[in-house]
Amino acid sequence: MLLANLLRRRCCSSLPLLLGSVVVLWFCSSLHVAAAGSKVEYLPGVQPEGPLPFELETGYIGVGKLEDIQLFYYFVKSESNPNIDPIVLWISGGPGCSSFVAMTEELGPLLFDVPKNNWSLPTLSLNPYSWTKVASFIFLELPVGAGFSYAKSSKNYTATDVETSYHAAEFIRKWLEDHIQYQSNSFYVGGDSYSGITVPMVVQAISDGIDAKFKPLVNLKGYLIGNGVTFKDVNYGDTFRTARGLGLMSIEQYTSAEACKGTDCVDEFGPLFTGEHYYWPNVIGEENDAERFRGYNVHAFDRHLIFKAALIASRWMNHDNVLEALHVRKGCGEKWAKCRIPLHYERTVHDSRPYHANLSTKGYRSLIYSGNADVFVNSFSTERWTKSLNYSVIDDWRPWLINNRIVGYTRTFSNNMTYVKILGSDHIAPTITPADCFIMFKRWISHEQF
Template sequence: MSRMSIMSFNSYPIFVIVFAFFVRISSQVGSKVEVLPGFEGPLPFELETGYVGLGETDDDMQVFYYFIKSENDPAKDPLMLWLTGGPGCSSFSGLAFQIGPLAFKIEEYNGSLPNLILRPQSWTKASSIIFVDLPLGSGFSYAKNVTAHRSDWKLVHHTHQFLRKWLIDHPEFISNAFYMGADSYSGIPAPAIVQEISKGNEIGLQPIINLQGYLLGNPVTTRKEKNEQIPFAHGMGLISDELYASLKKNCKEEYITVDSRNELCLRDMKSYDECLSGINTFFILDRYCKDNSRKINEDTWRRSLTQKSKSSSLNSHPITVDIDIRCQIYGFFLATQWANDKSVRKSLHIREGTKDKWSRCYTSDFEYEISNSFEFHLNLSVKGYRSLIYSGDHDAVVPFISTQAWIRALNYSIVEDWRPWLLEDQVAGYTRTYSNQMTFATVKGSGHTAPEYKPDEGYAMFTRWIANKPL
């Protein structure tokens, strides 16, 4: 039995024992949000925010969520829980940058509240979505001892607990088809979450969840994705034939753990890093910004801009921000300013004194326990759950070829072979379906968070798949 199997087996009974206690602890039903600062007029969709308590007392563990009802037919449309990557990025990232009905208006920041606009390609037009801030410490979720609750397995258990407790508070959605949705690093915990939900159903945990499947975007799966990054970079013309051949020979196609005595491999890896030093590896077609989006110190921005704002009126000239407005991270900056505004927090019903500063991602103090998620995919395939695995094909961090490799290793027969899928008579990507009800799809010309860069294609892919239609 693998180390991952042992951990899964040992962790699960403990969770079952404590779950019955957790579900008895009452949680407050969320509050409706009808207007949001920065958005003109009442919201044209139903938004609810709230907390679900998972601890023995109200302050132990409080998980914050945004819930948006389907804009089509919430009584019949599927329910999805969305977990953003990181680990530790707020689910607000999924809502505001990828698949939700709101987006930030990209305009020069002048010290006033950033503006929100509607995203016409919101996945909430076909599904109700719970955007959840997990692991604890992410977004507006909080706990007495955050560090004690930040690990792969605790994230799995907490998400499962959250969902069943949320459904107890929202019984009208218990019968809706349920799907787990996630991307990036959450490709590690999400399949384990689905497996735990399934096992919970089997032993009769209440309420029974109408689990139908899951969908993952550019998911970390094996933690060996960098081994596919080098052939991807070569195929995309980012490194030369000669360097690629030398890397393969000297590193023996192992680029993650390099022997410190292997000077030839280290030399080649240095050359490789130099070739990609000006590339945004999360989306190789996008602008490279000096402050990589995953290394931004948003608190530093906030302090410097607050100081500037005090000496400026709203009618003064726009404040100069040292971030190119064309960079993806500019939107992240706007989100940080917006989420830390007092009027925004009041509208979202954030409990005062629970979160000093909101950061889009809080990735420190996290314990990595699950070595890979391949085994969970195998288990879920046997149980017959549907799955959609999609890849923005210009992501070098989790390249589509690494995703194809582990799917191929599942060794399931192909039902419908590789073909283009279309949008408005144009190729939007390529897809293949397997006998285990798994669909793989690429989103042409997109990056690590595919719907963010190609919203029309992302929306078409999701709505077709969720409706059980061919891409």
């Protein structure tokens, strides 16, 4: 019964909750309520001006008790063949970071330009390495409180890891009910950073719904995670080993750090590779930042954008013309923030490896990728836990190449899990090495060999 209730989230709520919902909804604008699938043809500031060169829709879908949780999403159709191309449900990390970040700073069709000043509306240009060139993406604002997602009953609604996973599972079933033309498309779930916890749990919740024969059935094929948090405990040895390998610590400092135990190590040595001393890897290869975009007016690796991204995006997202274009409900939820801090959220799962192990028994494909210059969610730790699942290696450690250039290393396990290391990349790999990450995704989603 508990599982059925979690999956369906159709239970009736108490009268106080119902009355609270009515009171909150009274403040929401009834004139600008977006139905699921509201088309967005223009966005202020997008260059070149005119209709968007890709198909975008936004909307809210209610989940949970009395559909109290209103989840906002951005759906970008594949620029290739959306009728048959895979669909990826993308969930940003945090928890509480907006999926709009992935859509405009990482792997989506738009990228913010370097602002000309601090008072005009920021502009955006097309991303030549958007993953939407080969797949459709649903960028979901999850959990409740992230981006424009909100709870009708209370702005202080506190979700948990488990509840959030079932919110996502219910969301995708309802989304497919509204988009019956995509019910046969291959379906994947993706995310990065804290979504290393969230994504396998969401996949498990969707799989549970399939086993329970909930309709519509999701054509679930697998999932992908970038530099994902996998367990609560940090291996500080791997952290300092990565920092030493990047030249951020001297041999003397590294020797002292190895002898250090617990969180005091980070307090003592962490400032060596955080803040203003943070390491930004050089992009591997002969292309410089401008040339690698082949004339496009985008600067994905501009340091100014990386450090000021939250401020730039907030100025754009909270502009009245942008809110109207995106069909955001007025008076509902909070002002948009790149990452909701603090977020009312309870972390109840501290190790996602059991979910990976269980999903492997069901034959789902998975791509686990990691930038080698990520100090904290480092590639050493990711290599270690993928190997700890104890599946045999069917394609052992070897370089993967683009245009005869080594851009990383990879291995594939017998449980359909592929691990990929990306050289010269960092925590949010598609931001730092967009061309390499696009090729990586394209090969994996198309079942091509690395």
